[in-house]
Amino acid sequence: MEGKGLERTFMTGEVAVRALRGVDITLARGELVVLLGHSGSGKSTLLNILGGLDRATSGSLQFEGKDLTHANDAELTRYRRRSVGFVFQFYNLVAGLTARENVSLVTEIANHPMKPDEALELVGLGERVKHFPAQLSGGEQQRVAVARAIAKRPQILFCDEPTGALDSATGIHVLEALDRVNRELSTTMLIITHNVGIGDIADRVLRMQDGEIIEETKPNRRLKPAEISW
Numbered sequence: 001m002e003g004k005g006l007e008r009t010f011m012t013g014e015v016a017v018r019a020l021r022g023v024d025i026t027l028a029r030g031e032l033v034v035l036l037g038h039s040g041s042g043k044s045t046l047l048n049i050l051g052g053l054d055r056a057t058s059g060s061l062q063f064e065g066k067d068l069t070h071a072n073d074a075e076l077t078r079y080r081r082r083s084v085g086f087v088f089q090f091y092n093l094v095a096g097l098t099a100r101e102n103v104s105l106v107t108e109i110a111n112h113p114m115k116p117d118e119a120l121e122l123v124g125l126g127e128r129v130k131h132f133p134a135q136l137s138g139g140e141q142q143r144v145a146v147a148r149a150i151a152k153r154p155q156i157l158f159c160d161e162p163t164g165a166l167d168s169a170t171g172i173h174v175l176e177a178l179d180r181v182n183r184e185l186s187t188t189m190l191i192i193t194h195n196v197g198i199g200d201i202a203d204r205v206l207r208m209q210d211g212e213i214i215e216e217t218k219p220n221r222r223l224k225p226a227e228i229s230w
Ligand SMILES: Nc1ncnc2c1ncn2[C@@H]1O[C@H](COP(=O)(O)OP(=O)(O)OP(=O)(O)O)[C@@H](O)[C@H]1O
Pocket: 010, 011, 012, 017, 018, 019, 037, 038, 039, 040, 041, 042, 043, 044, 045, 046, 194
């Protein structure tokens, strides 16, 4: 996917906040990219635009040869539904449903979904399918959220601070689940974090500041999540 010259200005009363100031970004198929940056640098704004949750004020956006720049609401909804998965900091699971049922919410409306148990197996929760969210740790709940996001086999997964609410040891299990999904399903991934250490599990690291990408690095070797700490 490719964004060019992306700008996003928010108007709050008379005040204009330029959250994105001309971002060029390309995500190759199957690539795992980590997006670093301090609070307020524009990471979530960029993710929301790439994921079709928001529109750029100017600039262009392409996905798999399709132009999303001028997509209407129905086209953006179709793009999100068919092609995109999201994982957010807070897991947003339905408390009254088991892990399996939470994943089924998505697989029932998708075109070629995995079986819920297969998705839960992939994130290491094969033994927990009948548990309710309250019976799972924070890291396990986040892995259910990952299973839910990938069960419809999206081409691209956007993760906004997926380990933000977790301690390092638990967060690593979530990153292991993401890493496995990326390798086994070749799902393209963009992971937002302000945790510099997480950059070591990526194919490529981008750093944002004041609405711009100011640095791009390619680690010599992509580390396994178990090899990092923060
Ligand atoms: N809906 C909105 N209305 C007005 N201003 C907004 C809105 N969303 C974001 N902003 C502003 O845009 C800038 C970038 O915000 P954004 O949430 O993208 O940053 P971030 O890097 O994701 O930060 P964090 O790490 O805290 O989530 C900030 O100055 C923020 O206040």
